[in-house]
Amino acid sequence: MSSLRDRTSARQTSPSGDGAGSFIVGQNLKGAWIALETHGLAGGIFVSRDAAIHFAQFETNHRRGAVHFAPRPLELKV
Numbered sequence: 001m002s003s004l005r006d007r008t009s010a011r012q013t014s015p016s017g018d019g020a021g022s023f024i025v026g027q028n029l030k031g032a033w034i035a036l037e038t039h040g041l042a043g044g045i046f047v048s049r050d051a052a053i054h055f056a057q058f059e060t061n062h063r064r065g066a067v068h069f070a071p072r073p074l075e076l077k078v
Helices: 004-012 049-059
Strands: 023-027 033-037 043-046 067-069
Touching: 023 049, 033 049, 043 049, 049 067
Parallel strands: 023 067
Antiparallel strands: 023 033, 033 043
16 A cells, blocks of 8 residues: 555656646636646636645646646637
8 A cells, every 4th residue: 555655746746757746727718717637638717716626736736837827818628
């Protein structure tokens, strides 16, 4: 059985070390806030910027530099 420390470090880094687990936060064309994992593994639509950032930070375990802002509108495909 793995320890809490092992599980936490596994969540923060990808096996390939390519930065998986980063999020992009921005608005869609309708003005809703979007948080998207950079590899399409997670995401959501939020009513506020703060809610989108909070989600992205929680999902990345508050890892410094893991949340970025989109330079143009985002689209969440479901």
